Amino acid sequence: MTIYANITGWDRALSVNQIRNLHSLAKQQMERIVAVLTKQSTPTFKSAFDFLDEFGKALHEGSFPEFAAGFPGHVVVNDETSVDESNITVTSTTSKSGVSKVMFNSQMQCNSKQRSSHLAKKDIQSAKRAHGAFFFSPPPKSPGLTYKQQQRLDRATKIRASRTAAKRLAESECPISFEDVQKLLSDGYSWSSARSTMDELKLKTCDVQGPVEVRLLQAGESMPAVTSLLDMGKIDEDKRSIPYDVDESRVYVAYWKEFGCISHDQLIVMERIIAVKNTLRDVGSTLDWIEDVNWKEGSLTAIGGPFNDEHMLSKAERKGAVMSMPLCTKYLNTEATSGASLLVYRQDMWLNSTCMITAMMYMQRAYECVGIVNPAFYHSKSSADKIRLASAFRPFDSTKRRVIGVLNVAGLHWVAYYIDRDAHVCYTFDPLQGKVSKMTSAIREIIEPLLHMEVGLPFEAVKWCKQEDGSSCGVLCLAVLELLLAKKPWSAELGGLIPYLRLRYLNKSIALLHEASEERGVRL
Secondary structure, three states: OOEOEOOOOOOOOOOHHHHHHHHHHHHHHHHHHHHHHOOOOHHHHHHHHHHHHHHHHHHHHOOHHHHHOOOOOOEOOOOOOOOOHHHEEEEEEEOOOOOEEEEEEEOOOOOHHHHHHHHHHHHHHHHHHHOOOOOOOOOOOOOOOOHHHHHHHHHHHHHHHHHHHHHHHHHOOOOEOHHHHHHHOOOOOOHHHHHHHHHHEOOOEOOOOOOOEEEEOOOOOOOOOOOOEOOHHHHHHHHHHOOOOOOOOOOEEEEEOOOEEEEHHHHHHHHHHHHHHHHHHHHHHHHHHHHHOOOOHHHHHHHOOOHHHHOOOOHHHHHHHHHHOOOOEEEEOOEEEEHHHHHHHOOOOOOOHHHHHHHHHHHHHHOOOEEEOOHHHHHOOOHHHHHHHHOOOOOOOOOOOEEEEEEEOOOOOEEEEEEEOOOOEEEEEOOOOOOOHHHHHHHHHHHHHHHOOOOOOOEEEOOOOOOOOOOOHHHHHHHHHHHHHHOOOOOHHHHHOHHHHHHHHHHHHHHHHHHOEOOOOOOO
Protein backbone atom coordinates (compact mmCIF):
# COMPACT_ATOMS: atom_id res chain seq x y z
CA MET A 1 0.00 0.00 0.00
CA THR A 2 1.21 3.49 -0.82
CA ILE A 3 -0.23 6.52 1.02
CA TYR A 4 0.26 9.82 -0.76
CA ALA A 5 -0.75 12.11 2.09
CA ASN A 6 -0.54 12.27 5.84
CA ILE A 7 -3.90 11.51 7.47
CA THR A 8 -3.00 12.63 10.99
CA GLY A 9 -5.61 15.17 12.09
CA TRP A 10 -7.96 14.34 9.22
CA ASP A 11 -10.16 11.90 11.10
CA ARG A 12 -12.53 14.74 12.00
CA ALA A 13 -13.14 15.33 8.33
CA LEU A 14 -13.68 11.67 7.31
CA SER A 15 -16.91 9.76 7.48
CA VAL A 16 -17.31 6.52 9.45
CA ASN A 17 -17.21 4.34 6.30
CA GLN A 18 -14.06 6.04 5.12
CA ILE A 19 -12.39 5.45 8.48
CA ARG A 20 -13.34 1.75 8.38
CA ASN A 21 -11.92 1.46 4.88
CA LEU A 22 -8.66 3.04 5.97
CA HIS A 23 -8.44 0.75 9.00
CA SER A 24 -8.87 -2.37 6.86
CA LEU A 25 -6.26 -1.28 4.34
CA ALA A 26 -3.79 -0.28 7.05
CA LYS A 27 -4.24 -3.65 8.75
CA GLN A 28 -3.56 -5.51 5.49
CA GLN A 29 -0.43 -3.50 4.87
CA MET A 30 0.93 -4.11 8.38
CA GLU A 31 0.29 -7.85 8.08
CA ARG A 32 2.35 -7.90 4.89
CA ILE A 33 5.12 -5.97 6.61
CA VAL A 34 5.19 -8.41 9.51
CA ALA A 35 5.28 -11.40 7.15
CA VAL A 36 8.28 -9.98 5.27
CA LEU A 37 10.01 -8.75 8.43
CA THR A 38 10.15 -12.19 10.03
CA LYS A 39 12.16 -13.53 7.08
CA GLN A 40 14.94 -10.94 7.29
CA SER A 41 18.42 -11.47 8.64
CA THR A 42 19.11 -10.36 12.21
CA PRO A 43 20.78 -6.98 11.41
CA THR A 44 18.03 -5.99 8.99
CA PHE A 45 15.33 -7.15 11.41
CA LYS A 46 16.74 -5.05 14.26
CA SER A 47 17.04 -1.92 12.12
CA ALA A 48 13.55 -2.31 10.67
CA PHE A 49 12.09 -3.01 14.12
CA ASP A 50 13.65 0.20 15.52
CA PHE A 51 12.28 2.11 12.55
CA LEU A 52 8.76 0.79 13.11
CA ASP A 53 9.04 1.61 16.82
CA GLU A 54 9.88 5.24 16.05
CA PHE A 55 7.16 5.30 13.41
CA GLY A 56 4.56 4.15 15.95
CA LYS A 57 5.68 6.72 18.52
CA ALA A 58 5.44 9.50 15.92
CA LEU A 59 1.87 8.54 15.08
CA HIS A 60 0.91 8.26 18.75
CA GLU A 61 2.45 11.62 19.71
CA GLY A 62 1.15 13.44 16.62
CA SER A 63 4.65 14.21 15.34
CA PHE A 64 4.41 12.31 12.07
CA PRO A 65 5.12 15.39 9.86
CA GLU A 66 8.46 15.86 11.57
CA PHE A 67 9.17 12.12 11.35
CA ALA A 68 8.33 11.88 7.63
CA ALA A 69 10.11 15.08 6.66
CA GLY A 70 13.35 13.21 6.07
CA PHE A 71 11.85 10.85 3.49
CA PRO A 72 11.36 12.35 -0.01
CA GLY A 73 8.35 11.51 -2.15
CA HIS A 74 5.69 12.14 0.55
CA VAL A 75 3.32 15.10 0.79
CA VAL A 76 3.26 16.25 4.40
CA VAL A 77 0.21 18.24 5.48
CA ASN A 78 0.39 20.39 8.58
CA ASP A 79 -2.12 19.40 11.25
CA GLU A 80 -3.03 23.06 11.77
CA THR A 81 -4.09 23.47 8.15
CA SER A 82 -7.85 23.53 7.90
CA VAL A 83 -9.29 21.01 5.54
CA ASP A 84 -12.75 20.98 4.20
CA GLU A 85 -14.40 17.55 3.93
CA SER A 86 -15.73 18.46 0.51
CA ASN A 87 -12.19 18.91 -0.74
CA ILE A 88 -11.08 15.35 0.18
CA THR A 89 -11.62 12.33 -2.01
CA VAL A 90 -10.67 8.87 -0.77
CA THR A 91 -10.07 6.48 -3.66
CA SER A 92 -9.08 2.84 -3.34
CA THR A 93 -7.35 1.39 -6.38
CA THR A 94 -5.33 -1.68 -7.16
CA SER A 95 -1.96 -1.47 -8.87
CA LYS A 96 -0.65 -3.94 -11.46
CA SER A 97 1.11 -5.82 -8.70
CA GLY A 98 -2.14 -6.27 -6.82
CA VAL A 99 -1.28 -3.78 -4.03
CA SER A 100 -4.10 -1.49 -2.97
CA LYS A 101 -3.46 2.27 -2.88
CA VAL A 102 -5.30 4.97 -0.99
CA MET A 103 -4.96 8.40 -2.56
CA PHE A 104 -6.09 11.59 -0.96
CA ASN A 105 -6.87 14.42 -3.38
CA SER A 106 -7.26 17.74 -1.68
CA GLN A 107 -7.72 21.13 -3.18
CA MET A 108 -6.03 22.99 -0.40
CA GLN A 109 -5.72 26.72 -0.40
CA CYS A 110 -2.35 27.48 1.16
CA ASN A 111 -0.80 30.87 0.91
CA SER A 112 2.80 31.26 -0.11
CA LYS A 113 3.89 32.17 3.44
CA GLN A 114 2.54 28.96 4.93
CA ARG A 115 4.05 26.89 2.10
CA SER A 116 7.45 28.53 2.50
CA SER A 117 7.37 28.05 6.26
CA HIS A 118 6.45 24.39 5.88
CA LEU A 119 9.17 23.70 3.29
CA ALA A 120 11.76 25.40 5.43
CA LYS A 121 10.70 23.21 8.37
CA LYS A 122 10.93 20.12 6.11
CA ASP A 123 14.47 21.05 5.08
CA ILE A 124 15.48 21.38 8.72
CA GLN A 125 13.97 17.99 9.56
CA SER A 126 15.70 16.43 6.54
CA ALA A 127 19.03 17.80 7.68
CA LYS A 128 18.46 16.43 11.16
CA ARG A 129 17.46 12.99 9.89
CA ALA A 130 20.50 12.86 7.64
CA HIS A 131 22.40 12.31 10.87
CA GLY A 132 19.60 10.30 12.45
CA ALA A 133 19.74 7.05 14.36
CA PHE A 134 18.50 4.75 11.56
CA PHE A 135 21.41 3.04 9.86
CA PHE A 136 20.59 0.06 7.62
CA SER A 137 23.57 -2.25 7.34
CA PRO A 138 23.98 -4.20 4.10
CA PRO A 139 22.62 -7.74 4.23
CA PRO A 140 25.24 -10.28 5.32
CA LYS A 141 26.64 -12.78 2.88
CA SER A 142 24.81 -16.08 2.98
CA PRO A 143 26.65 -18.52 5.24
CA GLY A 144 25.29 -21.49 3.32
CA LEU A 145 27.31 -23.80 1.06
CA THR A 146 26.84 -24.48 -2.62
CA TYR A 147 25.53 -27.86 -3.69
CA LYS A 148 28.99 -29.13 -4.68
CA GLN A 149 30.54 -27.82 -1.47
CA GLN A 150 27.83 -29.57 0.53
CA GLN A 151 28.46 -32.81 -1.39
CA ARG A 152 32.18 -32.65 -0.66
CA LEU A 153 31.46 -31.94 2.99
CA ASP A 154 29.03 -34.87 3.24
CA ARG A 155 31.51 -37.20 1.55
CA ALA A 156 34.31 -36.12 3.86
CA THR A 157 32.02 -36.57 6.86
CA LYS A 158 31.13 -40.11 5.82
CA ILE A 159 34.78 -41.03 5.27
CA ARG A 160 35.74 -39.55 8.62
CA ALA A 161 32.91 -41.43 10.34
CA SER A 162 33.94 -44.72 8.68
CA ARG A 163 37.55 -44.27 9.73
CA THR A 164 36.51 -43.42 13.26
CA ALA A 165 34.28 -46.49 13.43
CA ALA A 166 37.04 -48.71 12.02
CA LYS A 167 39.53 -47.32 14.53
CA ARG A 168 37.08 -47.81 17.39
CA LEU A 169 36.43 -51.36 16.21
CA ALA A 170 40.15 -52.08 16.01
CA GLU A 171 40.78 -50.68 19.47
CA SER A 172 37.84 -52.47 21.07
CA GLU A 173 38.53 -55.53 23.13
CA CYS A 174 35.55 -57.50 21.82
CA PRO A 175 36.45 -59.78 18.88
CA ILE A 176 34.96 -59.49 15.41
CA SER A 177 31.76 -61.51 15.24
CA PHE A 178 30.20 -63.56 12.47
CA GLU A 179 27.50 -60.89 12.09
CA ASP A 180 30.14 -58.16 11.61
CA VAL A 181 31.64 -60.04 8.67
CA GLN A 182 28.18 -60.73 7.26
CA LYS A 183 27.51 -56.97 7.12
CA LEU A 184 30.94 -56.27 5.63
CA LEU A 185 30.47 -58.73 2.77
CA SER A 186 26.91 -57.70 1.99
CA ASP A 187 28.27 -55.23 -0.59
CA GLY A 188 31.32 -55.28 -2.83
CA TYR A 189 34.66 -55.60 -1.11
CA SER A 190 38.35 -55.21 -1.85
CA TRP A 191 41.57 -56.29 -0.16
CA SER A 192 41.89 -52.86 1.44
CA SER A 193 38.38 -52.89 2.93
CA ALA A 194 38.22 -56.50 4.11
CA ARG A 195 41.74 -57.53 5.12
CA SER A 196 41.87 -56.07 8.63
CA THR A 197 38.42 -57.39 9.56
CA MET A 198 39.11 -60.86 8.21
CA ASP A 199 42.42 -60.95 10.09
CA GLU A 200 40.57 -60.12 13.31
CA LEU A 201 37.98 -62.82 12.72
CA LYS A 202 38.81 -65.50 15.26
CA LEU A 203 36.62 -68.34 14.01
CA LYS A 204 38.31 -71.71 14.08
CA THR A 205 37.21 -74.68 12.01
CA CYS A 206 35.13 -77.16 13.99
CA ASP A 207 35.55 -80.86 13.20
CA VAL A 208 32.10 -82.45 13.34
CA GLN A 209 31.40 -86.17 13.27
CA GLY A 210 28.39 -88.15 12.16
CA PRO A 211 25.41 -87.21 9.99
CA VAL A 212 23.73 -83.84 10.24
CA GLU A 213 20.40 -83.45 12.04
CA VAL A 214 17.83 -81.05 10.59
CA ARG A 215 15.07 -79.55 12.71
CA LEU A 216 12.75 -76.55 12.78
CA LEU A 217 13.64 -73.50 14.82
CA GLN A 218 11.06 -73.36 17.60
CA ALA A 219 8.74 -70.38 18.11
CA GLY A 220 10.45 -67.75 20.24
CA GLU A 221 13.86 -69.38 19.77
CA SER A 222 16.47 -66.86 18.56
CA MET A 223 18.67 -67.37 15.52
CA PRO A 224 21.74 -69.43 16.47
CA ALA A 225 25.01 -67.55 17.01
CA VAL A 226 27.92 -68.81 14.89
CA THR A 227 31.19 -69.10 16.81
CA SER A 228 33.18 -71.41 14.53
CA LEU A 229 33.49 -72.49 10.91
CA LEU A 230 32.73 -75.75 9.14
CA ASP A 231 34.70 -77.54 6.47
CA MET A 232 33.61 -76.75 2.90
CA GLY A 233 32.56 -80.35 2.37
CA LYS A 234 30.26 -80.20 5.39
CA ILE A 235 28.82 -76.88 4.25
CA ASP A 236 27.81 -78.39 0.89
CA GLU A 237 26.33 -81.42 2.65
CA ASP A 238 24.33 -79.25 5.06
CA LYS A 239 22.95 -77.04 2.29
CA ARG A 240 21.64 -80.10 0.49
CA SER A 241 20.15 -81.50 3.69
CA ILE A 242 18.11 -78.44 4.67
CA PRO A 243 14.73 -78.52 2.84
CA TYR A 244 13.45 -75.52 0.94
CA ASP A 245 10.34 -73.95 2.48
CA VAL A 246 8.34 -71.11 0.93
CA ASP A 247 6.96 -70.26 4.36
CA GLU A 248 9.45 -67.70 5.67
CA SER A 249 8.08 -67.98 9.21
CA ARG A 250 9.55 -71.49 9.47
CA VAL A 251 13.33 -71.74 9.67
CA TYR A 252 15.18 -75.04 9.35
CA VAL A 253 18.57 -75.42 11.00
CA ALA A 254 21.31 -78.03 10.76
CA TYR A 255 22.56 -79.41 14.06
CA TRP A 256 25.65 -81.20 15.38
CA LYS A 257 26.42 -81.83 18.99
CA GLU A 258 29.99 -80.49 18.61
CA PHE A 259 28.98 -77.41 16.59
CA GLY A 260 25.42 -76.44 17.46
CA CYS A 261 22.80 -75.07 15.06
CA ILE A 262 23.16 -73.10 11.84
CA SER A 263 20.59 -71.90 9.29
CA HIS A 264 20.76 -72.10 5.51
CA ASP A 265 21.45 -68.36 5.15
CA GLN A 266 24.26 -68.60 7.70
CA LEU A 267 25.76 -71.49 5.77
CA ILE A 268 25.85 -69.33 2.63
CA VAL A 269 27.61 -66.53 4.53
CA MET A 270 30.06 -69.03 6.03
CA GLU A 271 30.80 -70.36 2.56
CA ARG A 272 31.49 -66.83 1.38
CA ILE A 273 33.73 -66.08 4.36
CA ILE A 274 35.91 -69.08 3.49
CA ALA A 275 36.00 -68.00 -0.18
CA VAL A 276 36.95 -64.44 0.82
CA LYS A 277 39.74 -65.72 3.06
CA ASN A 278 41.13 -67.71 0.12
CA THR A 279 40.79 -64.70 -2.19
CA LEU A 280 42.64 -62.41 0.22
CA ARG A 281 45.39 -65.00 0.41
CA ASP A 282 45.61 -64.93 -3.41
CA VAL A 283 45.82 -61.13 -3.32
CA GLY A 284 48.73 -61.41 -0.90
CA SER A 285 50.47 -63.82 -3.27
CA THR A 286 49.87 -61.42 -6.16
CA LEU A 287 51.36 -58.52 -4.19
CA ASP A 288 54.43 -60.60 -3.36
CA TRP A 289 54.80 -61.55 -7.02
CA ILE A 290 54.60 -57.91 -8.14
CA GLU A 291 57.32 -57.03 -5.64
CA ASP A 292 59.65 -59.77 -6.91
CA VAL A 293 58.94 -59.79 -10.65
CA ASN A 294 61.52 -58.32 -13.03
CA TRP A 295 62.03 -57.84 -16.76
CA LYS A 296 64.53 -56.19 -19.04
CA GLU A 297 63.60 -52.54 -19.37
CA GLY A 298 65.81 -52.27 -22.44
CA SER A 299 63.74 -54.91 -24.22
CA LEU A 300 60.55 -53.02 -23.39
CA THR A 301 62.00 -49.82 -24.81
CA ALA A 302 63.13 -51.61 -27.96
CA ILE A 303 59.74 -53.07 -28.90
CA GLY A 304 57.89 -49.75 -28.65
CA GLY A 305 54.12 -49.67 -29.07
CA PRO A 306 51.61 -50.86 -28.28
CA PHE A 307 53.01 -52.56 -25.17
CA ASN A 308 55.22 -49.82 -23.71
CA ASP A 309 52.32 -47.66 -22.49
CA GLU A 310 52.82 -48.79 -18.88
CA HIS A 311 56.59 -48.93 -18.60
CA MET A 312 56.57 -45.85 -16.32
CA LEU A 313 54.26 -47.39 -13.73
CA SER A 314 56.00 -48.16 -10.45
CA LYS A 315 55.53 -51.35 -8.46
CA ALA A 316 53.84 -49.33 -5.72
CA GLU A 317 51.22 -48.09 -8.22
CA ARG A 318 50.62 -51.61 -9.51
CA LYS A 319 50.26 -52.98 -5.98
CA GLY A 320 47.88 -50.15 -5.09
CA ALA A 321 45.67 -51.06 -8.05
CA VAL A 322 45.51 -54.69 -6.90
CA MET A 323 44.74 -53.74 -3.29
CA SER A 324 41.81 -51.54 -4.33
CA MET A 325 40.39 -53.73 -7.11
CA PRO A 326 36.80 -55.00 -6.63
CA LEU A 327 36.97 -58.68 -5.73
CA CYS A 328 33.24 -59.31 -6.00
CA THR A 329 31.26 -60.13 -9.15
CA LYS A 330 30.48 -57.25 -11.50
CA TYR A 331 29.11 -57.09 -15.03
CA LEU A 332 31.12 -56.11 -18.09
CA ASN A 333 28.79 -55.79 -21.07
CA THR A 334 26.35 -58.22 -19.36
CA GLU A 335 29.21 -60.67 -18.71
CA ALA A 336 29.50 -61.70 -15.05
CA THR A 337 33.11 -60.98 -14.12
CA SER A 338 34.63 -61.98 -10.80
CA GLY A 339 37.48 -59.73 -9.74
CA ALA A 340 39.03 -62.61 -7.81
CA SER A 341 39.30 -64.62 -11.06
CA LEU A 342 41.71 -62.05 -12.50
CA LEU A 343 44.34 -62.85 -9.85
CA VAL A 344 45.53 -65.82 -11.95
CA TYR A 345 47.47 -63.34 -14.08
CA ARG A 346 50.21 -63.71 -11.45
CA GLN A 347 53.31 -65.88 -11.68
CA ASP A 348 53.05 -68.65 -14.29
CA MET A 349 49.38 -69.59 -13.82
CA TRP A 350 47.17 -70.61 -16.74
CA LEU A 351 44.75 -67.84 -17.72
CA ASN A 352 41.06 -68.63 -17.32
CA SER A 353 38.24 -67.50 -19.62
CA THR A 354 37.52 -64.44 -17.41
CA CYS A 355 41.05 -63.16 -18.01
CA MET A 356 40.82 -63.76 -21.76
CA ILE A 357 37.40 -62.12 -22.18
CA THR A 358 38.29 -59.09 -20.05
CA ALA A 359 41.56 -58.54 -21.95
CA MET A 360 39.72 -58.70 -25.28
CA MET A 361 37.18 -56.20 -23.94
CA TYR A 362 40.09 -53.87 -23.26
CA MET A 363 41.23 -54.27 -26.89
CA GLN A 364 37.70 -53.56 -28.09
CA ARG A 365 37.80 -50.21 -26.30
CA ALA A 366 41.41 -49.39 -27.24
CA TYR A 367 41.04 -50.05 -30.98
CA GLU A 368 38.40 -49.10 -33.53
CA CYS A 369 35.72 -51.29 -35.08
CA VAL A 370 36.54 -54.39 -33.02
CA GLY A 371 34.09 -57.15 -32.17
CA ILE A 372 34.84 -59.97 -29.73
CA VAL A 373 33.37 -63.47 -29.78
CA ASN A 374 32.49 -65.21 -26.53
CA PRO A 375 34.68 -68.35 -26.36
CA ALA A 376 31.99 -70.20 -24.38
CA PHE A 377 30.14 -71.01 -27.61
CA TYR A 378 32.61 -73.76 -28.53
CA HIS A 379 31.60 -76.14 -25.72
CA SER A 380 27.83 -75.78 -26.19
CA LYS A 381 26.02 -78.78 -27.59
CA SER A 382 23.24 -77.37 -29.76
CA SER A 383 23.81 -75.08 -32.73
CA ALA A 384 21.24 -72.62 -31.39
CA ASP A 385 23.14 -72.26 -28.11
CA LYS A 386 26.42 -71.87 -29.98
CA ILE A 387 25.02 -69.05 -32.11
CA ARG A 388 23.45 -67.34 -29.09
CA LEU A 389 26.69 -67.41 -27.09
CA ALA A 390 28.90 -66.42 -30.03
CA SER A 391 26.67 -63.37 -30.60
CA ALA A 392 26.53 -62.38 -26.92
CA PHE A 393 28.82 -59.34 -27.33
CA ARG A 394 27.38 -58.31 -30.72
CA PRO A 395 30.59 -58.93 -32.68
CA PHE A 396 28.87 -59.37 -36.02
CA ASP A 397 27.38 -55.89 -36.42
CA SER A 398 28.25 -54.24 -39.72
CA THR A 399 30.31 -51.61 -37.87
CA LYS A 400 32.64 -54.28 -36.44
CA ARG A 401 35.13 -54.65 -39.27
CA ARG A 402 37.62 -56.71 -37.22
CA VAL A 403 36.51 -59.71 -35.18
CA ILE A 404 38.76 -61.39 -32.63
CA GLY A 405 38.36 -64.48 -30.48
CA VAL A 406 40.06 -67.28 -28.58
CA LEU A 407 39.15 -70.93 -28.08
CA ASN A 408 40.12 -73.52 -25.50
CA VAL A 409 39.82 -76.56 -27.70
CA ALA A 410 42.06 -78.98 -25.78
CA GLY A 411 41.10 -78.31 -22.17
CA LEU A 412 44.06 -76.19 -20.99
CA HIS A 413 45.36 -74.60 -24.17
CA TRP A 414 44.30 -71.36 -25.83
CA VAL A 415 44.35 -70.66 -29.57
CA ALA A 416 43.35 -67.37 -31.23
CA TYR A 417 41.87 -66.05 -34.46
CA TYR A 418 41.57 -62.61 -36.08
CA ILE A 419 39.07 -61.92 -38.88
CA ASP A 420 39.58 -58.90 -41.13
CA ARG A 421 36.25 -58.38 -42.91
CA ASP A 422 37.62 -55.72 -45.25
CA ALA A 423 40.66 -57.76 -46.29
CA HIS A 424 38.52 -60.93 -46.28
CA VAL A 425 41.02 -63.08 -44.39
CA CYS A 426 41.16 -64.99 -41.09
CA TYR A 427 44.46 -65.23 -39.22
CA THR A 428 44.86 -68.17 -36.85
CA PHE A 429 47.45 -68.61 -34.10
CA ASP A 430 48.43 -71.63 -32.04
CA PRO A 431 51.18 -70.85 -29.48
CA LEU A 432 52.46 -74.44 -29.88
CA GLN A 433 52.34 -74.10 -33.68
CA GLY A 434 50.20 -77.22 -33.91
CA LYS A 435 47.13 -78.02 -35.94
CA VAL A 436 44.15 -75.66 -35.73
CA SER A 437 41.63 -77.80 -37.60
CA LYS A 438 39.16 -77.82 -34.68
CA MET A 439 39.22 -74.05 -34.50
CA THR A 440 38.80 -73.57 -38.25
CA SER A 441 35.89 -76.03 -38.27
CA ALA A 442 34.13 -74.04 -35.52
CA ILE A 443 34.70 -70.82 -37.46
CA ARG A 444 33.29 -72.36 -40.65
CA GLU A 445 30.26 -73.78 -38.86
CA ILE A 446 29.22 -70.94 -36.53
CA ILE A 447 31.06 -67.68 -37.20
CA GLU A 448 31.21 -67.46 -40.99
CA PRO A 449 27.40 -67.63 -41.49
CA LEU A 450 26.96 -64.82 -38.95
CA LEU A 451 29.33 -62.58 -40.94
CA HIS A 452 27.07 -62.83 -44.02
CA MET A 453 29.94 -63.21 -46.46
CA GLU A 454 29.34 -64.39 -49.99
CA VAL A 455 32.64 -66.28 -50.18
CA GLY A 456 34.24 -68.44 -47.48
CA LEU A 457 37.13 -67.06 -45.46
CA PRO A 458 40.67 -68.12 -46.34
CA PHE A 459 42.82 -69.03 -43.31
CA GLU A 460 46.37 -67.87 -42.77
CA ALA A 461 48.46 -69.20 -39.87
CA VAL A 462 50.59 -66.81 -37.80
CA LYS A 463 54.06 -68.30 -37.22
CA TRP A 464 55.62 -65.44 -35.27
CA CYS A 465 56.53 -67.28 -32.06
CA LYS A 466 56.29 -70.57 -30.19
CA GLN A 467 55.36 -71.20 -26.59
CA GLU A 468 58.32 -72.26 -24.45
CA ASP A 469 56.50 -73.18 -21.23
CA GLY A 470 53.24 -74.80 -20.19
CA SER A 471 51.23 -71.78 -19.07
CA SER A 472 51.86 -68.74 -21.29
CA CYS A 473 49.56 -69.71 -24.16
CA GLY A 474 46.88 -67.23 -23.07
CA VAL A 475 49.32 -64.33 -22.74
CA LEU A 476 50.84 -65.05 -26.17
CA CYS A 477 47.37 -65.22 -27.77
CA LEU A 478 46.47 -61.82 -26.31
CA ALA A 479 49.78 -60.29 -27.42
CA VAL A 480 49.42 -61.59 -31.00
CA LEU A 481 45.82 -60.35 -31.26
CA GLU A 482 46.83 -56.88 -30.09
CA LEU A 483 49.74 -56.76 -32.54
CA LEU A 484 47.36 -57.63 -35.38
CA LEU A 485 44.94 -54.90 -34.24
CA ALA A 486 47.75 -52.35 -33.94
CA LYS A 487 49.26 -53.54 -37.26
CA LYS A 488 52.64 -54.04 -35.63
CA PRO A 489 55.15 -56.87 -36.25
CA TRP A 490 56.33 -59.39 -33.70
CA SER A 491 59.54 -58.60 -31.84
CA ALA A 492 61.86 -61.27 -30.45
CA GLU A 493 62.16 -59.29 -27.19
CA LEU A 494 58.50 -60.01 -26.39
CA GLY A 495 59.38 -63.58 -25.44
CA GLY A 496 61.28 -62.29 -22.41
CA LEU A 497 58.55 -59.85 -21.40
CA ILE A 498 55.86 -62.37 -20.44
CA PRO A 499 55.81 -61.17 -16.76
CA TYR A 500 55.39 -57.58 -17.92
CA LEU A 501 52.58 -58.58 -20.30
CA ARG A 502 50.80 -60.38 -17.45
CA LEU A 503 51.04 -57.27 -15.29
CA ARG A 504 49.88 -55.03 -18.12
CA TYR A 505 46.77 -57.05 -18.96
CA LEU A 506 45.97 -57.39 -15.24
CA ASN A 507 46.11 -53.61 -14.85
CA LYS A 508 43.95 -53.05 -17.96
CA SER A 509 41.38 -55.53 -16.64
CA ILE A 510 41.29 -53.86 -13.22
CA ALA A 511 40.59 -50.50 -14.87
CA LEU A 512 37.63 -52.04 -16.72
CA LEU A 513 36.38 -53.67 -13.53
CA HIS A 514 36.18 -50.30 -11.78
CA GLU A 515 33.83 -49.10 -14.55
CA ALA A 516 31.69 -52.24 -14.52
CA SER A 517 28.07 -52.29 -13.43
CA GLU A 518 26.63 -53.88 -10.31
CA GLU A 519 23.67 -55.20 -12.30
CA ARG A 520 23.35 -57.36 -15.38
CA GLY A 521 22.12 -55.69 -18.54
CA VAL A 522 24.09 -52.42 -18.31
CA ARG A 523 26.58 -51.99 -21.14
CA LEU A 524 29.77 -49.93 -20.91
